[in-house]
Amino acid sequence: MSQEVAIIGAGLSGLSFALALHQQSIPCTIYESRPDAPLNIGGAVMLSPNALRILDRLGVYDVMRTRGYNFTKLEYRNVASTSGPEDTGVVTETQEFGGAEKYQYDGLRIYRTQIIDTLLAVLAEKGISIRYGHKFTKVIEETAEGVTWEWADGTTGTAAVLVGADGIHSTVRKYLYPDLKTTFTGMAGITAAVPTAQLEAPADLHMPVTFILPGKGAFVIAPQGIDGSEILIGKQRRIGENDLTREEWATFISDKEGQAKFLQSDNEGFPDLVHRAAAKISHDRINVWPFYIVPKLDTWSSPKHQRVVILGDAAHAIPPSAGQGINQAFEDIYTLALLLGGAQRREKKDPALVQEALKFWQSHRQSRVDQVLELNKQIDLRRVPGGEDVERKEFDLAWLYTLDPDQVVQEWLDARR
Numbered sequence: 318m319s320q321e322v323a324i325i326g327a328g329l330s331g332l333s334f335a336l337a338l339h340q341q342s343i344p345c346t347i348y349e350s351r352p353d354a355p356l357n358i359g360g361a362v363m364l365s366p367n368a369l370r371i372l373d374r375l376g377v378y379d380v381m382r383t384r385g386y387n388f389t390k391l392e393y394r395n396v397a398s399t400s401g402p403e404d405t406g407v408v409t410e411t412q413e414f415g416g417a418e419k420y421q422y423d424g425l426r427i428y429r430t431q432i433i434d435t436l437l438a439v440l441a442e443k444g445i446s447i448r449y450g451h452k453f454t455k456v457i458e459e460t461a462e463g464v465t466w467e468w469a470d471g472t473t474g475t476a477a478v479l480v481g482a483d484g485i486h487s488t489v490r491k492y493l494y495p496d497l498k499t500t501f502t503g504m505a506g507i508t509a510a511v512p513t514a515q516l517e518a519p520a521d522l523h524m525p526v527t528f529i530l531p532g533k534g535a536f537v538i539a540p541q542g543i544d545g546s547e548i549l550i551g552k553q554r555r556i557g558e559n560d561l562t563r564e565e566w567a568t569f570i571s572d573k574e575g576q577a578k579f580l581q582s583d584n585e586g587f588p589d590l591v592h593r594a595a596a597k598i599s600h601d602r603i604n605v606w607p608f609y610i611v612p613k614l615d616t617w618s619s620p621k622h623q624r625v626v627i628l629g630d631a632a633h634a635i636p637p638s639a640g641q642g643i644n645q646a647f648e649d650i651y652t653l654a655l656l657l658g659g660a661q662r663r664e665k666k667d668p669a670l671v672q673e674a675l676k677f678w679q680s681h682r683q684s685r686v687d688q689v690l691e692l693n694k695q696i697d698l699r700r701v702p703g704g705e706d707v708e709r710k711e712f713d714l715a716w717l718y719t720l721d722p723d724q725v726v727q728e729w730l731d732a733r734r
């Protein structure tokens with residue numbers, strides 16, 4: 318049986334996990350169902366210090382920092398009682414998203430393609446292979462030594478460990494939870510990228526900003542690109558109680574005119590810069606992000622031999638309120654690689670350590686994800702109609718942004734000596 322780790326999925330979780338394993342001298346191969354380049358969905362994403370610290374330790378932060386828009390906070394403005402069309406309302410709340418002094422890193426808004434390209438370049442440099450056109454279908458056998466699985470073309474693969482980094486609709490997860498269904502929240506984020514100049518925003522307007530019109534909704538504006546010369550604009554769209562079929566989603570997503578109209582319409586009551594922001598939208602810069610939830614899972618690894626593991630969106634898709642989806646995935650991959658590396662180095666002395674490490678990983682990561690879900694809930698409470706009355710104390714996010722995964726893992730390993 319091969320000693321390597323097989324990673325299913327070349328998304329951000331899969332690519333970064335491979336790099337983290339390499340750092341621990343654990344051999345791995347990434348398998349991706351797509352025929353060539355990794356999935357590049359959704360324009361730019363926001364990375365917070367907890368994830369940036371990890372990217373730094375993986376040796377890719379210095380490059381990424383120069384390829385994205387650095388910022389420290391998100392601002393929320395209530396536009397319910399503005400005095401005129403150019404009035405941008407009152408700041409009701411700010412949310413820290415970074416800060417070099419306090420958290421070592423500013424927040425970074427960076428195109429997903431920039432993260433992917435940076436990771437791909439480093440993986441190539443290190444000789445880590447990505448095999449495209451490999452669609453995982455099912456686990457055939459798991460033993461104490463490893464896993465055998467089947468590809469869509471009927472051939473099989475084997476590895477010591479199989480890791481499902483295959484996203485929210487994970488097929489690897491089916492091995493652990495054959496009947497699990499993701500829950501569609503009924504909502505989707507509709508976004509577009511437009512030139513910042515189009516807004517004609519006042520020079521003193523802080524961005525990223527979310528304009529909130531109580532009872533009506535929110536309109537998000539977030540700069541991207543190194544110089545912020547482009548912005549993402551976005552609103553949430555109610556789709557309906559029931560999930561769409563694959564075909565219906567394809568039709569919905571390809572209806573670019575419909576998405577552009579949605580961003581442009583029903584904006585009465587918002588400042589004029591919102592109208593200008595949405596006035597001209599290039600169809601090829603529109604994205605649709607349907608919000609699904611993965612129910613809380615008892616375990617992220619197969620119970621008997623723990624040779625099949627899931628992480629990232631496959632284990633815990635996180636709704637967007639606190640902007641932690643991708644950031645939590647980076648915590649998953651790095652902590653797991655550190656634990657596997659540490660445990661393997663001591664395996665001869667302590668053969669049960671790998672199993673124990675996986676259990677610790679799950680409980681540590683789950684408690685962080687739970688805290689993020691609670692933060693999401695608190696943020697959402699302020700955004701629903703009537704939420705204006707919720708006390709506006711700034712969230713203390715030190716627990717989220719200052720985590721040092723190396724220290725967490727070292728302390729756990731030391732306690733096992």
Ligand SMILES: Cc1cc2nc3c(=O)[nH]c(=O)nc-3n(C[C@H](O)[C@H](O)[C@H](O)COP(=O)(O)OP(=O)(O)OC[C@H]3O[C@@H](n4cnc5c(N)ncnc54)[C@H](O)[C@@H]3O)c2cc1C
Nearest residue numbers: 326328329330350356359452453483484606629630642643
């Ligand atoms: C439009 C959009 C915008 C988003 N914006 C943000 C944002 O601003 N901030 C944020 O934090 N999150 C955002 N998200 C969520 C974020 O993209 C996910 O949290 C993140 O991509 C999860 O990474 P992942 O690697 O775990 O999964 P994915 O990115 O979904 O990657 C999974 C990979 O596995 C491959 N795969 C799937 N099945 C198989 C199989 N059977 N065999 C082989 N390969 C397979 C897929 O092709 C894919 O490459 C957004 C999502 C969307 C759709």
